[in-house]
Each structure stands twice: as C-alpha cells, then as structure tokens.
Amino acid sequence: MEDRPLATTVILIRHGQSTYNLEGRIQGRCDKSVLTELGRETARQTGRALAGISFDAVYCSPLQRASQTAEIICQTLSEDGSLTPTVSDLLREVDLPLWEDRRRDEVMETFPDDYRLWKARPHEFKMVVPTEDGGTRDHFPILSLHEQAKQFWEFVLSKHAGQTVAVVAHNGINRCSISTALGVGPQDYQGIQQSNCGISIFRFSGGLSDTVQMESMNQIGHLSEDPFPSPRKPHRGPRLLLVRHGETQWNRESRFQGQIDVPLNENGRAQGRRVAQLLKSVKLDFAVTSPMLRPKETAELILEHHPGVALTTNENLREIGHGLWEGKLESEIRGEYGELLERWKTQPETVQMPEGENLQQVWDRAKLAWDEIVKAYGESDRPLTGIVVAHDAINKAILASLFDLGPDHFWNFKQGNGAVSVIDYPHGPDGKPVLQTSNVTLHLNENGELFDRTAAGAL
DSSP, rough: OOOOOOOOEEEEOOOOHHHHHHHHHHOOOOOOOOOOOOHHHHHHHHHHHHHTOOOEEEEOOSSHHHHHHHHHHHHHOOTTOOOOOEEOOGGOOOOOOOOTBEEEEEEEHHHHHHHHHHOOOOOOOOEEEEESSSSSEEEEHHHHHHHHHHHHHHHHHHHTTSSSEEEEHHHHHHHHHHHHHHHGGGGGGGGGGOOOOOOEEEEESTTSSOEEEEEEEOTTTTOOOOEEEEOSOOOOSSSSEEOOOOOHHHHHHHHHHHHSOBBHHHHHHHHHHHHHHHHOOOOOOEEEEOOOOHHHHHHHHHTOOOTTOEEOGGGGSSOOOOGGGGGGGHHHHHHHHHHHHHHHHHOOOOOTTTTTHHHHHHHHHHHHHHHHHHHHSSSSSOOEEEEEEEEEHHHHHHHHHHHTGGGGGGBBBBOOOOOOOOOEOOOOOTOOOEEEEEEEOOOGOTOOOOSSSOOSSOO
C-alpha cells in the first residue's frame, strides 16, 4: 500500500553557518552571532532549492542567525517581497545560560561532568540558574525545549491545516521539533543531526496525535556535491547507508509483493544506477542485502563502482510476509479483507496478515539483522562504511528501532524507491546511533526536486 496522503506540509530548516559556528562557540539564546558569508550563500542556495513550492507562511526564530536566513530565503523565493517571515518566540534555541557565548572546548574543560551528561543523557542534564528573588532553580534545557516544540506544533498545525509552511530555526529546537513530531523521547536528543541549512520535510494528517510522516530529514544535497553530513568527531564506529531497492512493476501497479520475488523494472534499474552514481565516490568497506531479487539487484548495481567489496545476504532483511495478500491489488484485498485493510492503514501494529506476518515479527527480525551488521563491522581498528539494501517495511522498522519506537510508528518514516538514509555510530557499535539524514531522493529527481516522488506503490 502507498504511504497515505497527508494534509499539512511543514518544511523545517536550520539557519546557515554563523560566526559562532565558525568560532566553535556555544550559541544558545545568545544573539551576538550572525551569518557568515558562507551562511548567507547557503541560505540563498536553500531558497533556490525551495523554488516552485508555494508557501502559505514562513516562521522563524527571533535570533539573528535564523531570522537572517529566513529573510534571505524569502527574498530568493519572492523578489517582489510578497513572502515575509513571521517571528515566533517558540522557535528560540535551547536555553543554556551558563554556557552560551563560551567556546565549546572551554565549556568541556570547565564543566567536564556536566558536558558528559549533556552528551550521554541530555534529558537528565540540568543547570542551576538564579531567579529574580535572589534564589536559584533547576533548569532542564532539553525537557523545556521539548515542551516548547510541542507548543509550536500545536500552534502551527491549528493555524495552517492543509497548507504548506516553512520554519527556519536552530539545531536544538529543530531536533526537538522532529522528536516531538515522531514521538521520540528527549533522551535521544543527540541522535538526530541538523546541518546548517539542512532541510527536513514533514506531512501531518491533523494534529500531533494523528498520523505524522517524516518524508525526509536533514537533506543537504542542494548545498554541495556531497549529499551526506560528515561524521561527528571523534568517530569510532561504523557508518551505514540504508538503501531501499528500486522500483518494481508491482510497485508501479500498487500490487502487494511482500515475499514474492519480483525483480526491478526498467525504472527500478535506472534508480539503482542513480544510487550507484551517488555512492560512486564513497569508500565502501562492506555491503549487505536482503536475499530477494529487488534489493540484491540494487546492491549489485551500486557495487559495480566498488569491485573489491563483497556482497553478503541476511535472511532477516526479507520484506514483510503479506501472506494471502501477496500478488493482489489493494482493490482486490478491500473486497475480501476490508476491515483488516483499513486497520493496516490506521493501526498497522494491530494487523496479523492472513497466513503472513505481523509488524512485531518484522520489527524483531529487522532489529536482529541490524544489530548483527553493526556488531560485525563495528569492531574494526578504523571506522568502516557500508551499504545495507532492503525493503520499505524493513527499513521503516530499522529507522524506528534506532529510537526504540515500536510498530505503531510504522507510517512515521517514509522510504522511497532508491532512497538513502545514513546512520552513524560515533561512539562505537555499543554506543547510541545518530541519524544523519533520512530518505534522500534528490539524486532520483531530474529537476532537483526536494520532495520524494519515487514511492510507487505497495510494499
């Protein structure tokens, strides 16, 4: 089944490079930092990448680095000045009053225990700050920012239902906006990357309690030839490029394929070649695929540019078993399994496929496969990079499991045919993962469009 059409589109953007970014200073709510010339240029590039999208509103943080980025984007989109950003205090950056305006290395040296806690358990990190009456209070920056992000979503989704909105803000508040949209907890704050002028796209069917889909996250291909953010430093563990297979004829027909071994169609092979071109300059150390034809063909196309890399298979990466639904069109399934099909669209975690699998089974084996791969390639004396090529349901399960999200979050993560997502393990295979970017499809669009137009149909 196709990912469900959703009503409200929100495009989330981080500000361009700032003077404090360049100096390695912690910014927080300090407003001394402004855009560098590079920051201004990437803001212009971002505006050009968004051209052709009709925005109903643009919101930005009041802090200079974000408001300047928003103004440049609006000027690029509408030379007549018809599009102007609206400032919202709910988009202010994380409040770090004891650290802001200081160099990061100074903070690490002055507050070593607090800084380690900030990195490892950000939801527990607190600052003791003075109050107006001369006392002190405990301030939990990330917990507070999560609540702020929820308030912004409630405001913008109630005001702009069915519309398209751009939001220009900061690293921290964007991470919390992404987390609260997906149901990710504050403990995973450090597991989401936001690059300067990175673009994330969300689709909402209603409010935060309704279906929310992250179409893509932290796209930066519009800024340079390198579509992926650099690993955080120090970086000790593996980098995994998670790829969904190219299109099949059954995808095009919206026919449920599941574990029937359907090969790529000509468009799917073309998509595979485009992924291969995208990854041509990436040094690959390993490659793992589902044993099924469509991901295996996609992986083989990628490896034509990496002749020294062996391709291994993992049985647990097979697509979900749809049982008696396999080989049938949605219209045929509706006639026989109407109530079950509707639940698949709205409560997929409750569905047991007739003579097939349920999503918990898919989650369990996808996580098992992923953990095996991370462990197998994470014990090297240097960080390794490899591809994992699989399927829509499997990839969704892997992405959700990075944040300990269960099958009820199945529709949160879009995976287009030929899309690439990047997951790093900066602290080694036993450390927490970082989702660097998700569902990159820019390489598949002739016109450089940011939206994913590739997902052609059923799983």
